[in-house]
Amino acid sequence: MKLISVVRVCASLLALIGGPASAKVFSPTTFKLANGLEVVVIEDHLAPVVTQMVWYRTGAADEDAGHSGIAHFLEHLMFKGTPTVGPGEFSKIVARNGGEDNAFTFYDYTAYFQTIAADRLDLIMKLEADRMQNLSLSDDQVYPERDVIVEERRQRIDSSPEARLVEAMRYSLLTNSPYGRPAIGWEQEMEALTTADAVAWYKKWYTPSNATLIVVGDVKPDDVKALADKYYGPIPARPVPERLRPQIAPLTGAERRITLRDANIHQPAFVRMYVAPNYSAKTRNQALALEVFDEIFGTGTTSRLYQTLAVKMKVATGASSSYDDTALDPIAYDISANPAPGKDIAEVEKAVDLVIQTLLKGGVTDSEVSDAKTRLQAQAILARDSLDGPAHSIGEALSTGQTIDDVENWPDNIGAVTTDEVNAAMRAVLGPDGASVTGWLLPSQGTKAPMDAVAAANSAPVASGPIR
Secondary structure (H helix, E strand, O other): OOHHHHHHHHHHHHHHHOOOOOOOOOOOEEEEOOOOOEEEEEEOOOOOEEEEEEEEOOOHHHOOOOOOOHHHHHHHHOOOOOOOOOOOHHHHHHHHOOOEEEEEEOOOOEEEEEEEEHHHHHHHHHHHHHHHHHOOOOHHHHHHHHHHHHHHHHHHHHOOHHHHHHHHHHHHHOOOOHHHOOOOOOHHHHOOOOHHHHHHHHHHHOOHHHEEEEEEEOOOHHHHHHHHHHHOOOOOOOOOOOOOOOOOOOOOOOEEEEEEEEOOOOOOEEEEEEEEOOOOOOOHHHHHHHHHHHHHHHOOOOOHHHHHHHHHOOOEEEEEEEOOOOOOOOEEEEEEEEEOOOOOHHHHHHHHHHHHHHHHHHOOOHHHHHHHHHHHHHHHHHOOOOOHHHHHHHHHHHHOOOOHHHHHOHHHHHHOOOHHHHHHHHHHHHOOOOOEEEEEEEEOOOOOOOHHHHHHHHOOOOOOOOEO
């Protein structure tokens, strides 16, 4: 069945049984090694396969001024080898044993993973533990790879008008936050990164006490612990610096606008971003309420946004919203839509504002909240149906200040959200006191964009998700 069909089936079952009372999501086994390495084991015996992920609690938001891009750069360099595993051999060894591997970097974390037959867990643990402590870098390896990441930025950001607009908007909205910088880095700073920078970053952050090992698949916790003790246990721990983050400026009530024109644009786009809370001990209830609101407002074809813009008013071919609260600092709540043929972007913006004003005035209903919570709880069931899904969910949560209990109790916590909490959270973010940036992406018909838009775009585009 397609994913949406499975979601509907799960939602129907949950509705019949009254929701997953006290349901746990992954039921992991957890322990910590003497050197501080956190270990999470999730048993899944459906197939003789295992996924290993190592998450380091560091990413682009931890970079020092003038050194943007170093987190992603080191991710690339981690494949350059150790004294016992030559450059590029890591992935070749995994492939020869029938597995696959990769890595990714985002603002708050960097992660490395392999999926392979369960009887090869010993092999991939040995390889990953080796490069956790023995990475060997030389100028002839580092500088060609620097050219690679600079070219990656040009392909992902500079050649994409959509990405340039998003980068400019994030930079404007989150100016005083590390999330305002592109996760991949500014080109001029990436071009200046050195071997010494890479080695310093590695020594600063890559240590067992700053990492989480997650193993999901056809394994037993005791066997995983024995292997973890064998390979990761001997690695000495180093002190890890505190992750100091500047506080975002209070842009209360601020509204900023950016228009980007490009000759390559054939489908105009409307984008708006609001400053929204991350999930933290202080903002937990508000973040959960916004997750429910986002399901109602802009998730899927039954959402208020899509039904109003695409179905009733027919001013847009698509409309959606996006909110991911898994972060260490306040983040962006995104809204986007594309004009329907014969409609202009001003009509789309007017329609989006109409939906927002209607919600601010009347709020969401009890029925909408109940249905949204059921759908979200169904997604928790779906999250179990893979190896990398549980590893991603737990790794991302633990890397951004959450706990295993936050993950395991998420269905119950979502179920406890009230309509009043949803409306209060929505009004705090989308109301008159909320800070926002509105972006228009338009064709230029061969002319250059206005200077202010070009300058903003060139000082800022970033990928909306982790970079591989």
